[in-house]
Amino acid sequence: MAxxxxxxxxxxxxxxxxxxxxxxxxxxxxxxxxxxxxAIYVPFDSSDSVCLLAEGRIRICSSTPxxxxxxxxLIEPGEIFGELAVLNSSDQEERAEAAIASTxxxxxxxxxRKVMESxxxxxxxxxxxxxxxxxxxxxxxxxxxxxxxRERLCQLLVELAEQYGRQxxxxxxxxxxxxxxxxxxxxGSTRESVTMLLGELQLxxxxxxxxxxxxxxxxxxxxxxxxxxxxxVTDVSRSxxxxxxxxxxxxxxxxx
Amino acid sequence: MAxxxxxxxxxxxxxxxxxxxxxxxxxxxxxxxxxxxxAIYVPFDSSDSVCLLAEGRIRICSSTPxxxxxxxxLIEPGEIFGELAVLNSSDQEERAEAAIASTxxxxxxxxxRKVMESxxxxxxxxxxxxxxxxxxxxxxxxxxxxxxxRERLCQLLVELAEQYGRQxxxxxxxxxxxxxxxxxxxxGSTRESVTMLLGELQLxxxxxxxxxxxxxxxxxxxxxxxxxxxxxVTDVSRSxxxxxxxxxxxxxxxxx
DNA sequence: ATTAATTTGTATGCGCGCTCACAGAGATCA
DNA sequence: TGATCTCTGTGAGCGCGCATACAAATTAAT
Numbered sequence: 001m002a003x004x005x006x007x008x009x010x011x012x013x014x015x016x017x018x019x020x021x022x023x024x025x026x027x028x029x030x031x032x033x034x035x036x037x038x039a040i041y042v043p044f045d046s047s048d049s050v051c052l053l054a055e056g057r058i059r060i061c062s063s064t065p066x067x068x069x070x071x072x073x074l075i076e077p078g079e080i081f082g083e084l085a086v087l088n089s090s091d092q093e094e095r096a097e098a099a100i101a102s103t104x105x106x107x108x109x110x111x112x113r114k115v116m117e118s119x120x121x122x123x124x125x126x127x128x129x130x131x132x133x134x135x136x137x138x139x140x141x142x143x144x145x146x147x148x149x150r151e152r153l154c155q156l157l158v159e160l161a162e163q164y165g166r167q168x169x170x171x172x173x174x175x176x177x178x179x180x181x182x183x184x185x186x187x188g189s190t191r192e193s194v195t196m197l198l199g200e201l202q203l204x205x206x207x208x209x210x211x212x213x214x215x216x217x218x219x220x221x222x223x224x225x226x227x228x229x230x231x232x233v234t235d236v237s238r239s240x241x242x243x244x245x246x247x248x249x250x251x252x253x254x255x256x
Numbered sequence: 257m258a259x260x261x262x263x264x265x266x267x268x269x270x271x272x273x274x275x276x277x278x279x280x281x282x283x284x285x286x287x288x289x290x291x292x293x294x295a296i297y298v299p300f301d302s303s304d305s306v307c308l309l310a311e312g313r314i315r316i317c318s319s320t321p322x323x324x325x326x327x328x329x330l331i332e333p334g335e336i337f338g339e340l341a342v343l344n345s346s347d348q349e350e351r352a353e354a355a356i357a358s359t360x361x362x363x364x365x366x367x368x369r370k371v372m373e374s375x376x377x378x379x380x381x382x383x384x385x386x387x388x389x390x391x392x393x394x395x396x397x398x399x400x401x402x403x404x405x406r407e408r409l410c411q412l413l414v415e416l417a418e419q420y421g422r423q424x425x426x427x428x429x430x431x432x433x434x435x436x437x438x439x440x441x442x443x444g445s446t447r448e449s450v451t452m453l454l455g456e457l458q459l460x461x462x463x464x465x466x467x468x469x470x471x472x473x474x475x476x477x478x479x480x481x482x483x484x485x486x487x488x489v490t491d492v493s494r495s496x497x498x499x500x501x502x503x504x505x506x507x508x509x510x511x512x
Numbered sequence: 513a514t515t516a517a518t519t520t521g522t523a524t525g526c527g528c529g530c531t532c533a534c535a536g537a538g539a540t541c542a
Numbered sequence: 543t544g545a546t547c548t549c550t551g552t553g554a555g556c557g558c559g560c561a562t563a564c565a566a567a568t569t570a571a572t
Contacts, residue, residue, distance in 0.1 A: 062398050065483055070401040072394060087387045093395060117376070127383040131343040134390035138328060139349060141393060142318050144400050145326040145444035149559065179519060188401035193559060195520060211519075211568070227321055405529065435549060449529060451551060467538070467549075 021115050028111040034098040041082060042095050048085035048109035053077050056102020061185070062094050071185040073133075074099070074176070076239045078246030083129060085109045086116065143226065144188065152187040153197050155226040157207070161216055162231035164239050170208070172219050175237045177212035277371050284367040290354040297338060298351050304341035304365035309333050312358020317441070318350050327441040329389075330355070330432070332495045334502030339385055341365045342372065399482065400444065408443040409453050411482040413463070417472055418487035420495050426464070428475050431493045433468035 031054070034040060040058065041047055051058075058075035072094060075081045081096060086109055116123045143155045157174075164176040180194040187194075198214075201207045206222055208215040216222060223230040287310070290296060296314065297303055307314075314331035328350060331337045337352060342365055372379045399411045413430075420432040436450040443450075454470075457463045462478055464471040472478060479486040 064402050066402070068402045070398055072397065084387050084391060087384050093391065093398075120373070120376075120379075123376075123379055123383070127379070127386065128343050130383065130390060131340050131386050134386060134393065135340060135349065137390065137393050137397060141328065141397050141400070142326055142349075144397070146320050146322070146324045181519080190560060191520085192522085192561090195522085196559095199521080437549080446530060447550085448531085448552085451549095452529095455551080 021119060025107060025111065025115055029105050029107045031103060031105050033103045034101070036098055036101050038098050040096040040098065040104060041092055043093050045092050048088060048092075049082060049106040050080065050085050050109065050112045051082040051096070052080050052105040052107070054103045054105055056104075057099040058096055058102060058104070059099045060094055060096050069185045070188065071182065072137075077243040079242070080129065083126060086112055086126060088113075147226070149187070149189045149193050150197055150200075151226055152189065153183070153194065154201075154222050155228065156183065156187050157214065157216060158219070158223045158226065158228055158231065160214075161219055161222075161233060162238070164237050165216070165219075165231065165233040166237045166240070167233050167235045168215070171215050171217040172233050174214045174216070175240060179212055277375055281363055281367065281371055285361050285363045287359060287361050289359045290357070292354055292357050294354050296352040296354065296360060297348055299349050301348050304344060304348075305338060305362040306336065306341050306365060306368045307338040307352070308336050308361040308363070310359045310361055312360075313355040314358060314360070315353050315355045316350055317353065325441045326444065327438065328393075333499040335498070336385065339382060342368055342382060344369075403482070405443070405445045405449050406453055406456075407482055408445065409439070409450065410457075410478055411484065412439065412443050413470065413472060414475070414479045414482065414484055414487065416470075417475055417478075417489060418494070420493045421472070421475075421487065421489040422493045422496070423489050423491045424471070427471050427473040428489050430470045430472070431496060435468055 034056070040051060041049075043062070053075050055077050057077075058081060059071055060073040060075065060081060061069055061071045063069050073081075075096075082092070085092065088109060116126065140155075143152060147155070160174050160176065160178075161172050164174045165172040166175050167173075180198070181191045184191050184194045198207070198209050201222075202209050206216070206218050208217060219233065220230045290312070296307060297305075299318070309331050311333055313333075314337060315327055316329040316331065316337060317325055317327045319325045329337075331352075338348070340348065344365060372382065396411075399408060403411070416430050416432065416434075417428050420430045421428040422431050423429075436454070437447045440447050440450045454463070454465050457478075458465050462472070462474050464473060475489065476486040
């Protein structure tokens with residue numbers, strides 16, 4: 001209930017704005033295309049723009065000096081990212097890169113702040129967005145502190161199910177395809193360990209794995225391993241709903 | 257520069273309010289005393305109050321089913337905590353407990369939100385606070401993902417120096433006393449490992465340890481280990497400044 | 513269709529860090 | 543001052559997960 005509101009609220013932030021304010025934002029906003037692997041922003045970047053993903057997929061990550069990649073978040077179409085830029089406190093410490101070819105709408109921080117000041121709804125919306133993501137990060141932090149690789153992987157699968165899960169006959173299908181390497185980068189493990197663990201979980205009948213595809217057969221049992229409530233999953237994933245709503249909203253607007 | 261602003265901003269949030277609004281808040285606020293070890297709030301708690309620590313020390317933590325304690329943050333006098341309560345989205349997932357005997361000023365979320373609506377400064381301040389803490393948590397998450405126990409401990413010491421460090425002749429003294437067990441709970445390790453690592457760091461001349469006391473002899477070298485800039489430390493710690501300013505502010509107000 | 517690049521599977525050794533167990537040292541309170 | 547409790551130091555054993563190495567299976571590119 002409260003959760004669902006959040007997911008929609010993310011992009012509908014902009015919908016609640018008046019037409020004049022929207023026009024103001026759109027005038028300032030710049031749409032840019034990024035090819036696979038290219039960076040949207042990097043650490044110690046002074047370009048303080050709030051970003052909205054129109055198409056593609058973005059990875060928020062930071063790489064260790066030894067060359068390991070830590071994925072902090074994945075952004076799907078219709079989602080906002082780089083929102084900490086509105087607090088001009090930022091040296092952005094992280095890096096955003098296009099996981100696949102993507103187009104991004106970028107709004108300079110100054111302009112965004114200006115509109116925010118005249119629109120309490122937007123201000124509150126941003127606050128909630130930041131707070132929501134903070135709660136999510138805290139959950140991940142807790143999950144990392146004292147958990148084994150296996151538990152971390154289970155927790156990740158449950159979280160992915162919540163966001164990308166689609167109910168099918170055989171179980172919950174993840175509408176996102178991630179390589180073992182990417183999974184490892186999210187939970188701070190290695191590719192080989194993930195391969196092994198996925199194999200084990202499959203043997204135990206908890207999941208089925210195909211190439212870059214995961215089908216969760218017993219979401220409840222998986223969630224129980226990490227003492228989490230099993231998320232509610234419908235026959236269409238949150239991520240898909242969000243993206244579709246976003247496309248509808250923007251296409252009608254762009255026609256005008 | 258931007259950092260310093262943040263630290264003050266935390267408590268001075270309330271100072272920027274008009275007298276009538278402050279009076280409104282104070283009428284609704286309730287001051288409560290907590291004995292050592294008692295809980296201010298617990299997971300799945302519906303008591304959505306924003307809390308301000310007047311005296312003592314609070315631990316934000318969550319305990320694993322195996323009984324291990326994970327410390328997510330430490331709160332000092334003059335600091336706000338439980339601020340996610342203002343986004344009534346919350347099931348609070350964490351637990352706040354008094355590390356020592358403490359007194360807390362609690363403001364019901366509804367009242368807080370009401371004042372926030374009529375005070376953009378407060379709203380912006382809270383947003384920045386939440387954002388600032390989110391940035392801090394993200395840094396910790398990065399630090400946990402691919403780092404050894406030793407590196408995690410070094411990172412923690414650097415962070416503690418930033419907040420609790422006081423410049424002395426021999427080095428930077430931490431104005432907070434934490435047991436090895438507590439340090440371990442922050443970095444997700446064990447008491448024994450921390451004991452060993454502190455001993456090693458001492459042998460290497462990086463720090464000096466006494467009972468519950470740490471003196472950092474070479475902050476820059478310590479920071480270099482975890483590729484962090486060495487924080488600026490004066491002869492009085494941020495935490496002390498904050499607490500003192502807070503006491504001044506409240507004492508004058510309470511006299512009226 | 514062939515080549516190149518990416519993804520996945522598997523096995524071996526080894527080291528970090530956890531568990532368990534115990535002892536001394538320092539606090540705290542009667 | 544003695545008793546109890548908390549904090550710190552140290553060692554032995556061991557298992558998880560990493561590093562490394564190699565090969566097969568898919569996909570992408572030309």
